[in-house]
Amino acid sequence: MRIYDHYAPRLLRYLLSLKVAQAQAEELVQETMLRLWRRADLFDARRASLATWLFRIARNLYIDSIRGEPHWLDIQEGLDWLDRTTPEDDASSTEAFTDHVGLSRAIDQLPATQARLIRMSYFEAKSHSEIAHELGMPLGSVKSNLRRAFAKLQAGLRGSS
């Protein structure tokens, strides 16, 4: 239950930031945790951290139930299935994604505009066009700023920043 106690409130905060109503957001959190438990076969700690996996499940449930895309979960499971590692795969062949100190630092160090665009994407699920419209920024600038941000975050993830 340590995983639940740690992540459930954070997942709830995430779903509330996406404007999901409290009761429904709580139900999606529960469903996320149950799926983590029941589909443990799809979780591969060598490919992704637990936080990454929980984010994916919560995001997928959000798209499925709030955005009403009935095929989304099937499609995502199909994609996950493609990269399933088999037990005989050598652990050293995949990169370890356990330490995200570098990523946290990279997030902290993003320039204000890039940080804002990242937050509007992940916490408000705003499309590039919506962001451009809301901030009065050309669409091309929204994309190029997101690109620059992603390059820095990837560098942080790889520990080279």
Add this chain to the structure above:
Amino acid sequence: MKPHHHLDDSTLIGYSAGALPAAFRVVVSAHLSICQSCRERMLDADAVGGQLISLQEGAAMSAAARNDIMRRLGERSTPPSMTATANRTLDPHVLPRPLWPYFGETYSDLRWRTIGPGVHHIRSRHVDDGHLMLLRIAPGRCVPMHTHGGNELTMILQGAYDDSLGHFAPGDVADLDSDVEHQPVTSPGVPCVCVAATDLPLRFSGWLARTLQPFFKL
């Protein structure tokens, strides 16, 4: 066969964040299903989402939630059968798996509609956020010089085309900024079949939009 033209980083972020219009999500999923390198980059984008969630303070779950999850974890559940059948590579007869719900499974069952000389199209009616369509353009055709007024994302399924950005073959995506001007010419031989998403109101520019304009009479 590995794709040579990949998804833009900003598109990866939008997909990971659940922020892309539905039509774009479908095209991205189709490319991901045959492109391992983009799946790996997508995992990076998902790691950003996971880390953002981890870094923030939580919100209080209701008092009963903890007992509720304990009870439900104890319930027996039948795990869904693992029936995923995604192709790892493009099949000349079968559409990429993520397109099935929108267009069906096989190319031979597609019901093309003519929208101009050498241009056929099928619009998916199952997407209400953006426009999702298949296009089939005859070989050796020149699409007028154009820029993209909004977002357009195109994945080549069969045939090929060339423009100033390079050669686009099956599996490749053209994920273009709105200010890129280009003039695709389809390769000789077989028709170029692609799946495309656009978020343009159809009266604006953008070559798909313009191609489709007569059809929608806008």
